[in-house]
Structures are given as structure tokens and as C-alpha cells.
Amino acid sequence: MKLKRKDWDSCLHKNVLLEIYLKSRNSSFFSLGYMIAKIGKFYIFKTITEYGDLDGYVLYRKYGIEKIKTADNYTKVFNNYINLLQNDNHFDNLDLENLYNKIPIGSINSIVRYCYDHNLVVTIDDFYCDCLLTGTIKSFNRQELVLDQEEYCKDYDVNNDEKIVTVKLNNISGFDLVTQKTYLYQQYLRQK
CATH class of the missing domain: 2.30.30.100 (SH3 type barrels.)
Structure with a gap:
């Protein structure tokens, strides 16, 4: 229905x-x-x-x-x-539920700040990009964030010219906070 x-x-x-x-x-x-x-x-x-x-x-x-x-x-x-x-x-x-419960979900800005402060791997779906963007947030302000995809592209053999991407918060259609994919890749990076 x-x-x-x-x-x-x-x-x-x-x-x-x-x-x-x-x-x-x-x-x-x-x-x-x-x-x-x-x-x-x-x-x-x-x-x-x-x-x-x-x-x-x-x-x-x-x-x-x-x-x-x-x-x-x-x-x-x-x-x-x-x-x-x-x-x-x-x-x-x-x-994953325990990890999610640590994230302050009061606003998109509080979520981005938490992910930045804890160097979390996130996946972002941008309305104006043909692919999903995965990496860590290197900087942000109230209007945009800078996502570093360099490690992810290297580890997954992704040929992407834009390893450092600026994403406007108003263009985000999806944002993976804590998922199996991001969590497992995060654990891999910590052991690297």
C-alpha cells in the first residue's frame, strides 16, 4: 500500500x-x-x-x-x-544500535559535527552527483562539508578524479550515519 x-x-x-x-x-x-x-x-x-x-x-x-x-x-x-x-x-x-545511540540527532549540523569529531566514515548521496560519496569529513560549516574520499577510492580501486569533494548540506538527499558498510570499513581503517 x-x-x-x-x-x-x-x-x-x-x-x-x-x-x-x-x-x-x-x-x-x-x-x-x-x-x-x-x-x-x-x-x-x-x-x-x-x-x-x-x-x-x-x-x-x-x-x-x-x-x-x-x-x-x-x-x-x-x-x-x-x-x-x-x-x-x-x-x-x-x-550498530549502540553506536547510533551515541550520535546527537538534534540537527543535521550536530550529526555532521559528531561524525567529524569522531572521524567516522560516512556515505552521502548528493542530488547533483551520479554516485554515492564515501569517506571522512575533513571540515564543515553550516552550509557545506568537505569529504575526503582518497583512502576509500584507493582501497576499493575506484577511479574518481575528485578525491576531496565539497558537498552543500542543502544538496544531501541521503546520509548513512552508521551502517554495516561504513562500520566495517571504519574497523578496517583502524587496523591499517
């Missing part, structure tokens, strides 16, 4: 599994997750992998969301997967 935009807030803090379709990505691509918070122009979602375990915590700009669906057969299947994994204590094997 497709939800009307005016009804999206009714999913906040509810244990309702959602399919979140983004404007900036392929129209058949969607994230699966729970809407857990709203900060300014963003929603925070607790996202689920294709196996039913916790993928992480992601901000999506409200304007960047094409549509939200729920209560279909697909979400029913995944509700079952999630319940099985939670009952077996395998839903959050990386303890």
Missing part, C-alpha cells in the same frame, strides 16, 4: 516496516526500514538488509523520497525474517 505524503509522519516511532523509494536512485531501488526520527527536512530510518538483519541508520531528505509503501506481501515476509533474527539474537550482530 502506497502511503500519501501527508501520512508519512504517522509512521514515526511506530514499528511499521516501510519500503522507501528515493528520487535520486534507480526507480526500482528501495530501502527497507522503520522511520524512527524526524529532524528538520530529514527522516531517520533504521534500515534492514536483504537478509532481514539490521543494515544501519540512514537520513533521507523528505523531498528526496519518491514514495513510501507498507503492508504488502514483501514487508510481511521481512517482518517474519526480522522476528526470527531478533529471537535468535542475530538481528544486530555489529551492535
Whole structure:
């Protein structure tokens, strides 16, 4: 069932599994997750992998969301997967919820500051970029941040001319706070 935009807030803090379709990505691509918070122009979602375990915590700009669906057969299947994994204590094997709970989510600026202060790897989806940007925040102000992708590009053999990228906060459509991908890569960098 497709939800009307005016009804999206009714999913906040509810244990309702959602399919979140983004404007900036392929129209058949969607994230699966729970809407857990709203900060300014963003929603925070607790996202689920294709196996039913916790993928992480992601901000999506409200304007960047094409549509939200729920209560279909697909979400029913995944509700079952999630319940099985939670009952077996395998839903959050990386303890991502604990890491997310440390992040001050009062505003996009407080989130960026925390990620900068703790040198966290983040992934950003920019409305005006064809690819996802992954790296650490090297500097920021109230309007923009500077993302250093040099290590990530080198480690993943990504040929990208722009290793240091300036991203305007108003252009962010998605921001991966703590995900399996960013967490695991962060651990790799610490051991390097």
C-alpha cells in the first residue's frame, strides 16, 4: 500500500516496516526500514538488509523520497525474517544500535559535527552527483562539508578524479550515519 505524503509522519516511532523509494536512485531501488526520527527536512530510518538483519541508520531528505509503501506481501515476509533474527539474537550482530545511540540527532549540523569529531566514515548521496560519496569529513560549516574520499577510492580501486569533494548540506538527499558498510570499513581503517 502506497502511503500519501501527508501520512508519512504517522509512521514515526511506530514499528511499521516501510519500503522507501528515493528520487535520486534507480526507480526500482528501495530501502527497507522503520522511520524512527524526524529532524528538520530529514527522516531517520533504521534500515534492514536483504537478509532481514539490521543494515544501519540512514537520513533521507523528505523531498528526496519518491514514495513510501507498507503492508504488502514483501514487508510481511521481512517482518517474519526480522522476528526470527531478533529471537535468535542475530538481528544486530555489529551492535550498530549502540553506536547510533551515541550520535546527537538534534540537527543535521550536530550529526555532521559528531561524525567529524569522531572521524567516522560516512556515505552521502548528493542530488547533483551520479554516485554515492564515501569517506571522512575533513571540515564543515553550516552550509557545506568537505569529504575526503582518497583512502576509500584507493582501497576499493575506484577511479574518481575528485578525491576531496565539497558537498552543500542543502544538496544531501541521503546520509548513512552508521551502517554495516561504513562500520566495517571504519574497523578496517583502524587496523591499517
